[in-house]
Amino acid sequence: MVYHYTAGGPLESCVKWFQKKDGVSAHFVVGRDGQVVQMVKLCDRAWHAGRSAWRGVEEINHFSVGIEICNWGILKKKSDNYYCWPKDYSVIFNGDKPYKDKTGGYWESYPDKQIKSVTEITKSILKHFPTIALDDIVGHEHIAPGRKPDPGPAFPWDAVKSELKKWLDGGASVDDTQELKPSEIKEDTKQTVIEDREDFNLDDEEFINQIKKKSSDRKGSNPWLKDIFSSILNFLFKHIKKN
Numbered sequence: 011m012v013y014h015y016t017a018g019g020p021l022e023s024c025v026k027w028f029q030k031k032d033g034v035s036a037h038f039v040v041g042r043d044g045q046v047v048q049m050v051k052l053c054d055r056a057w058h059a060g061r062s063a064w065r066g067v068e069e070i071n072h073f074s075v076g077i078e079i080c081n082w083g084i085l086k087k088k089s090d091n092y093y094c095w096p097k098d099y100s101v102i103f104n105g106d107k108p109y110k111d112k113t114g115g116y117w118e119s120y121p122d123k124q125i126k127s128v129t130e131i132t133k134s135i136l137k138h139f140p141t142i143a144l145d146d147i148v149g150h151e152h153i154a155p156g157r158k159p160d161p162g163p164a165f166p167w168d169a170v171k172s173e174l175k176k177w178l179d180g181g182a183s184v185d186d187t188q189e190l191k192p193s194e195i196k197e198d199t200k201q202t203v204i205e206d207r208e209d210f211n212l213d214d215e216e217f218i219n220q221i222k223k224k225s226s227d228r229k230g231s232n233p234w235l236k237d238i239f240s241s242i243l244n245f246l247f248k249h250i251k252k253n
């Protein structure tokens with residue numbers, strides 16, 4: 011499982027960017043308010059890792075889940091303002107108080123709501139793919155060191171890993187009471203599924219309405235987990251056929 015930051019702004023613009031951009035994709039995109047958009051089915055390969063290696067194995071895209079977290083990443087401070095990278099750091103950054111790393115560098119921080127969604131997606135995936143070890147939940151920076159900095163020092167690895175560990179130690183993989191309830195998902199993180207690479211070509215307001223419509227179309231079930239189930243079935247089916 012690979013966490014990234016998008017080096018971009020709001021969820022809708024990040025999603026649009028992925029829809030337009032050839033050769034780059036991720037399974038999930040998580041907005042700053044915790045809203046989640048699934049862009050690629052788990053049985054399909056997404057193009058998020060690039061040149062990469064982990065535990066001596068290369069080409070991480072072949073066997074990983076990519077989660078993109080909306081965040082500008084590196085910020086630069088000039089006098090009293092912070093700037094993000096577009097136009098060579100001439101765009102003023104208007105977000106929350108930046109995170110300052112040990113070397114004095116600045117990074118956009120991650121809101122609690124967003125981190126909660128990342129953790130909840132991870133739990134759901136671990137539930138269905140229990141062979142993923144905690145140590146194999148990594149950042150792009152770990153599988154492409156020196157080439158990629160995301161999700162960077164502002165990402166709260168300790169908090170996320172300890173929450174996941176606590177959840178796993180509590181028997182999460184076998185205890186259904188720990189399972190996310192569809193209603194909780196709807197209210198807390200508003201998970202939404204968007205069909206693979208569907209070209210919306212809409213302005214922002216229409217895009218949001220489209221998302222809302224899609225969630226209400228699928229009321230009564232958790233479209234997101236349903237998609238995971240069908241992904242697993244597809245995966246098993248392909249695998250069984252191959253062997």
Ligand SMILES: [Zn+2]
Pocket residue numbers: 013014015058150158160
């Ligand atoms: Zn990345």
